[in-house]
Amino acid sequence: MRSFNRDSMDDFKGLRITQLDDDDDDETAVEPTNMDEFDDDDDEEDDEDYEPVMLGFVESPKFTWSNLRQLFPNLAGGVPAWLDPVNLPSGKSILCDLCEEPMQFVLQLYAPLTDKESAFHRTLFLFMCPSMSCLLRDQHEQWKRAPEKAMRSTKVFRCQLPRVNPFYSSEAPKHDGTDKPVGDGAPLCTWCGTWKGDKLCSGCKGARYCSQKHQALHWRLGHKTECQQLRTVIETSESGRVNNGVALTQKQKVASKSLWKEFVMINEDESEYDTEMSGDDEIAKPLVSKREVDDQMKSLMNDFEGDADKKTWVNFQQRVAKAPEQVLRYSRSSGAKPLWPIASGRVSKSELPNCKSCGGPRCFEFQVMPQLLFFFGGKNDRESLDWATIVVYTCENSCDSSLSYKEEFVWVQLYSQTT
Numbered sequence: 001m002r003s004f005n006r007d008s009m010d011d012f013k014g015l016r017i018t019q020l021d022d023d024d025d026d027e028t029a030v031e032p033t034n035m036d037e038f039d040d041d042d043d044e045e046d047d048e049d050y051e052p053v054m055l056g057f058v059e060s061p062k063f064t065w066s067n068l069r070q071l072f073p074n075l076a077g078g079v080p081a082w083l084d085p086v087n088l089p090s091g092k093s094i095l096c097d098l099c100e101e102p103m104q105f106v107l108q109l110y111a112p113l114t115d116k117e118s119a120f121h122r123t124l125f126l127f128m129c130p131s132m133s134c135l136l137r138d139q140h141e142q143w144k145r146a147p148e149k150a151m152r153s154t155k156v157f158r159c160q161l162p163r164v165n166p167f168y169s170s171e172a173p174k175h176d177g178t179d180k181p182v183g184d185g186a187p188l189c190t191w192c193g194t195w196k197g198d199k200l201c202s203g204c205k206g207a208r209y210c211s212q213k214h215q216a217l218h219w220r221l222g223h224k225t226e227c228q229q230l231r232t233v234i235e236t237s238e239s240g241r242v243n244n245g246v247a248l249t250q251k252q253k254v255a256s257k258s259l260w261k262e263f264v265m266i267n268e269d270e271s272e273y274d275t276e277m278s279g280d281d282e283i284a285k286p287l288v289s290k291r292e293v294d295d296q297m298k299s300l301m302n303d304f305e306g307d308a309d310k311k312t313w314v315n316f317q318q319r320v321a322k323a324p325e326q327v328l329r330y331s332r333s334s335g336a337k338p339l340w341p342i343a344s345g346r347v348s349k350s351e352l353p354n355c356k357s358c359g360g361p362r363c364f365e366f367q368v369m370p371q372l373l374f375f376f377g378g379k380n381d382r383e384s385l386d387w388a389t390i391v392v393y394t395c396e397n398s399c400d401s402s403l404s405y406k407e408e409f410v411w412v413q414l415y416s417q418t419t
């Protein structure tokens with residue numbers, strides 16, 4: 001079994017996607033020309049031309065250190081392992097624009113680019129508001145022509161670093177529990193453990209928050225008593241010296257109980273599943289039986305009315321059936337397209353907004369499958385979160401800018417487009 005970060009003593013092995021373009025190896029320059037060819041050609045008919053795809057699967061973390069940022073992990077649920085641990089996203093960018101609650105961490109993908117020194121390390125972070133009513137409103141917002149005006153409940157950030165950087169050794173991690181980062185990261189929110197905790201509790205001067213919302217939540221759900229106790233400890237401390245800003249490190253336990261269950265993600269080439277299933281069902285260590293996933297998928301079939309949707313759904317299902325536990329499909333090769341579950345509510349290449357940083361075009365990079373919700377333990381009621389697929393498009397150039405976390409474009413397809 002391979003992981004996105006294949007264990008290796010001598011090199012960083014992430015998801016080196018340029019290797020997928022075997023045909024291009026002998027060319028001197030791989031220019032992303034003729035992009036027009038890919039415009040508006042996303043009819044369901046051409047879903048047949050298979051581009052190499054990496055599939056992502058979740059499994060429980062094997063070690064306590066599996067999720068540490070110095071290992072450049074692929075994670076789903078829990079809290080992110082920020083690549084640049086200091087210059088985190090801040091301000092409005094961390095909020096669901098619709099309800100203004102801080103968003104929740106969905107997953108992160110370590111996807112470095114071999115041919116770009118400034119993207120020697122490169123991680124994509126996906127967040128969303130867990131409210132289904134926000135996601136339904138998000139559906140209307142994502143069509144807006146001027147994306148800076150769109151109010152989104154789902155956001156993705158791209159962060160990249162050169163091999164020599166202030167936060168990590170330039171040597172590959174050993175993956176034996178001894179790897180250490182260089183220096184500390186910014187203190188995080190005591191409640192969500194996700195975003196920068198730049199607001200200090202005035203009572204204990206220990207708890208930190210990303211937002212007033214999380215401070216209020218924590219206060220109500222336990223910090224009220226805890227804060228009093230902490231204050232007493234500080235006041236009676238012998239030296240009388242108040243340890244101001246008992247900075248909560250990035251390893252501190254998170255107070256919130258509502259984060260999604262934490263997993264690490266591993267990957268497999270989809271082609272590994274091309275052969276008929278032998279008796280070896282253990283390839284991806286399924287956490288749920290295939291039958292459970294299949295039943296969930298089939299029951300959705302009844303929801304579709306249009307024939308185009310049904311046809312697309314059958315195609316989707318057949319492709320996914322090769323490895324039903326896949327939670328992610330990744331392909332940055334130039335012809336790669338998402339595998340759409342339904343025909344309606346897709347975005348075409350010409351509708352994608354250009355990169356906010358460099359103005360260049362964006363390309364498909366990965367999509368998140370609805371199965372992830374299954375592993376997150378989603379409930380099956382009307383109010384609970386549900387999606388058909390979440391598609392992430394990133395700057396084709398993976399451009400650099402002074403901003404450490406650059407927002408890329410997310411497209412969410414729901415089973416029902418109605419609010």
Ligand SMILES: [Zn+2]
Nearest residue numbers: 096099129134
């Ligand atoms: Zn929201």
Ligand SMILES: [Zn+2]
Nearest residue numbers: 189192210214
């Ligand atoms: Zn928070």
Ligand SMILES: [Zn+2]
Nearest residue numbers: 201203204227
């Ligand atoms: Zn406090």
Ligand SMILES: [Zn+2]
Nearest residue numbers: 355358395399
């Ligand atoms: Zn760009």
